Amino acid sequence: MDGYKEFTIQIKNLCKIDLANYKEKQMKRRIESLIRRNGLSDYDSYLKLLITSNKHLKEFMDYITINVSEFFRNPSQWSVLEHDILPALVSKKKHLKIWSSACAAGEEPYSLALLLAKMGILDNTDIIATDIDIKALEHARSGSYPQKSVVNIPGQLLDKFFLKNNDTFTLKEEIKKKIDFKILNLLDDRFPQQCDLILCRNVMIYFTEEAKDKLYKKFHDALVDEGILFVGSTEQIIMPQKYGFFSIRSFFYQKGKAS
Ligand SMILES: C[S@@+](CC[C@H](N)C(=O)[O-])C[C@H]1O[C@@H](n2cnc3c(N)ncnc32)[C@H](O)[C@@H]1O
Numbered sequence: 001m002d003g004y005k006e007f008t009i010q011i012k013n014l015c016k017i018d019l020a021n022y023k024e025k026q027m028k029r030r031i032e033s034l035i036r037r038n039g040l041s042d043y044d045s046y047l048k049l050l051i052t053s054n055k056h057l058k059e060f061m062d063y064i065t066i067n068v069s070e071f072f073r074n075p076s077q078w079s080v081l082e083h084d085i086l087p088a089l090v091s092k093k094k095h096l097k098i099w100s101s102a103c104a105a106g107e108e109p110y111s112l113a114l115l116l117a118k119m120g121i122l123d124n125t126d127i128i129a130t131d132i133d134i135k136a137l138e139h140a141r142s143g144s145y146p147q148k149s150v151v152n153i154p155g156q157l158l159d160k161f162f163l164k165n166n167d168t169f170t171l172k173e174e175i176k177k178k179i180d181f182k183i184l185n186l187l188d189d190r191f192p193q194q195c196d197l198i199l200c201r202n203v204m205i206y207f208t209e210e211a212k213d214k215l216y217k218k219f220h221d222a223l224v225d226e227g228i229l230f231v232g233s234t235e236q237i238i239m240p241q242k243y244g245f246f247s248i249r250s251f252f253y254q255k256g257k258a259s
Helices: 004-015 025-036 042-052 055-065 075-092 109-117 134-142 155-160 209-222
Strands: 096-100 125-131 144-146 162-165 166-173 179-183 195-200 223-231 245-249 252-255
Touching: 004 042, 004 055, 025 042, 025 055, 042 055, 042 109, 055 134, 075 109, 075 195, 075 245, 075 252, 096 109, 109 155, 109 179, 109 195, 109 245, 125 134, 134 179, 155 162, 162 209, 209 223, 223 245
Parallel strands: 096 125, 096 195, 125 179, 195 223
Antiparallel strands: 144 166, 162 166, 223 252, 245 252
C-alpha cells in the first residue's frame, strides 16, 4: 500500500507517536491489516477515519503498541535479578529507585514489587512504571488480572499479596500503592533520573537502529554510576561499551563509574 510516509507525518501530529522510529516493515504489516479490518484499502482514508473517530484512534494506538506481557517473563532472568543483581545493589545503597520503562498492563513492575516484598526490601524502594499506552496504564493501576495471567506467580506470593474473586486476582493495596504509574513516550519524553535499576524489556525490538542508539544513551544518562539496565531476552546490546555499559550477566548491563 502506498502513502505510509505521509501517514507517519500525520500520525505524529495527531498523537505524538513518531512511527519513523519503529521498524517500517513490521509496522506497515500491522497497520495495513488494521486498515483492511476496518473495510478500507488505503492509508489516506484510514487517516481520515482516525481524525474523525476517537474510538478508532484508540484502537489504532492499542494495536500498534503491542501490550503482550507476563508476570516474571523469562523466569531465569528474574532469578538472576533476585539472587545476584538486587543483593549487590542493596549492599551498596539503602534506598533504591527502579524504573520499569515499558510496563504494559503492569505485569513487569508488579513482578518486581512482589520480588522486593519477598526479599523484604520493598519499603526501601521507589518504583516508577511508565508506558506510552494510556489504556494499558489504566489496566495496570487496577491491579486486576484473570487466572491465566497469574500462573507464573509463585503460590506463596499469590496467596499473600492478591485478593481472589471468582477468576480474578487483584493485587493488595500494599503492593499497588508502591508503584507510580505514568504515561511516558520513550522516544520523546524526558526520562526519570538517578535510577539504580532500569527495566527496558521487549520494546526495543520494535525500534529502528537509530532510535535504539539514542535510547541506550538516554538510559545510560538516567542511571546512577554502576546502575543496571535489564533488557529483554532478544535485545542484547551489541557493543555495550559504545554506550558506557558493561555486560555483567546475560541481559544485565552495568553503567561504568565516571572517571
Ligand atoms: C511487548 S510490551 C513489553 C512489556 C514488558 N516490558 C515485558 O517485557 O513483558 C511493549 C510495551 O511497550 C510499549 N511501547 C511501545 N512504544 C513505546 C514508546 N515509544 N514509549 C513507551 N512505551 C512504548 C507498548 O505500549 C507496550 O506496552
